[in-house]
Amino acid sequence: MRRQNGNYIYNQNGKKYLDLTMGWCVGNFGWNNLEIKTRVQKFDGPDYVSPDYIYKPWTELAQRLARVAPGRLKKSFRSTGGTESVELALQAAMRFTERSKIISLEDAYHGDSLAALSIGSPDLGKWYRNHLSAYRIKPPLDEQSAERVEKRLSKRDIAAVIMEPIICNRGVMIPDQVFMTMLQASCRKHGTLLIIDEVATGFWRTGKLFGTEHFDIEPDILCLGKAITGGFAPMGAMLATGEVAEALSEEDSYYSTYGRHPRSVEAALATLDYIERNEDFLKTNIREMGNYLVDQISTLNFKSSPTIRMKGLAIGVGFKDEDYGEKIVDHAKNKGLLISEGENGFSLFPALTIDRKAIDEAVDILQECV
Ligand SMILES: Cc1ncc(COP(=O)(O)O)c(C=O)c1O
Missing domain, CATH: 3.30.70 (Alpha-Beta Plaits)
Structure with missing residues (x-):
């Protein structure tokens, strides 16, 4: 690929593509978004800041993320992308609950680390031993399904349930409100944390800043990535409630060499500013x-x-x-x-900025393909 603009990308030979994937929920605000791009290009801060030092713009970003996040999420932990956010979330849940088993949705996708693969679709992680997952939630995500989860949680050995709020990785599967309400109640009753993975759904993809906001729930941990920088730099973040964050001791401070690279922090701050203004x-x-x-x-x-x-x-x-x-x-x-x-x-x-003209063009092409 050679260049991008708005809804379009161009390959090495100059062929133009109308992009209705946006790098899979990364370029939410259009490719080459000038408001974000100009800020990143003008960035005049340090090339790099060691994770051992305080970097004020990161502190500002961490606080802003916690402020706009749903529920009682208070503290943001740095990461280089979605997989690392999920890894941190699983570790935090294990540390907090002193349990090690995880429940996830059948055929989910949460990234490519060994932990993420072992809670994801068996098709992806088939070479690796599935040592984390205790139970896979079977759709449809309704009252009966929530009852089955409650039964499994009642053994009180599950550290966390993890899921996307709107499951983009399963063709935009939408849970029933009753499922989410019951799931949260069961988690609280049995001392299990609820991890909501917003790596794909975050930053307005589903019509709200976070997909969680479609449901009346308060996750204990939230995972972010992808559109957090609009695609201008790699970054992720794991957000936790005060209690979960407090339980993490000094040695679990999640050292990440590039976890809050200054340029990524600037891109994320610019993205949040763009979102606020627009x-x-x-x-x-x-x-x-x-x-x-x-x-x-x-x-x-x-x-x-x-x-x-x-x-x-x-x-x-x-x-x-x-x-x-x-x-x-x-x-x-x-x-x-x-x-x-x-x-x-x-x-x-x-792109969340798409217009009717681009949609008409896409639909005309689709009509030729169906
Ligand atoms: C829901 C979800 N979680 C986690 C990830 C992993 O994110 P990354 O590719 O940034 O590591 C993805 C990637 O597609 C995802 O869709």
């Missing part, structure tokens, strides 16, 4: 463009009628024929449209 626009655009995109997709002549799931600008389109989605994704790529393979179909994660 919040009204983002809210309205996500709602209007999400509805418009789904309306347009519904008019396409698919060979069988699809199920469409949407939260904000996270959209999953599923078919009974498992291979059909893959064919559409390949075909669309050849025609200059980037969409992502999703659960039995395809998923769309367009």
Whole structure:
């Protein structure tokens, strides 16, 4: 790839692609977003700050993240990306609860470390021993499913339940409110922490700053990454409540050489500033463009009628024929449209700044591919 702009990326040969994946929930605010980019380019701070030293802009960022995060999350821990945030979250939960087993959603994805693979889809971690996961939650995420989780939690040996609030990695699966309410209550009752992985859903992807806000819940730990810098630098963060943070002793201070690189911190601060300045626009655009995109997709002549799931600008389109989605994704790529393979179909994660013109262009290409 050679360059990017707005909704488009261009490959080495100059071929133009309309990007409805945005690096899989990274470039939420459009590629080459000038407000963020200019700040990062003008950055005149230190090249590097050792994790042993205080770096004030990080302190500011950590406090701002905790302020805007849902519930009682108080402290932010530095990390270089989503996988490391999840790793920190699992370690924090084990340390706090003095338990070691984890419950996750069946076929979830939480990153590529050994810990993340062992709680993720067995397809991805099949070479490694699955030593962390005690139980996989089976969809649909409804009352019955929550009852099964409660039963497993009642053994009181589970450190944490981890899940995405809206499961982007499973074709935008949306849990029932009752599932989330019961899950939180069961976790509290049995001394298990609730880790919400917002690596993909964070920063307005689902129409709220965090996907957690769609439900009336308060996670004990939140994992962030991807759009935290709008794609301008690598970064992640793990946020914890005061009690969980306090339980982590000095030697567990999570040394991370590049965990809060000055340039990444600047990119994240610039992203938060952009979000604050443009919040009204983002809210309205996500709602209007999400509805418009789904309306347009519904008019396409698919060979069988699809199920469409949407939260904000996270959209999953599923078919009974498992291979059909893959064919559409390949075909669309050849025609200059980037969409992502999703659960039995395809998923769309367009820029939150997308407009009708780009959606019309995407839908015209899709119509040729279905
Ligand atoms: C929900 C979720 N968690 C964690 C990760 C891992 O993040 P990273 O690739 O930044 O390590 C991903 C990556 O796609 C993700 O979607």
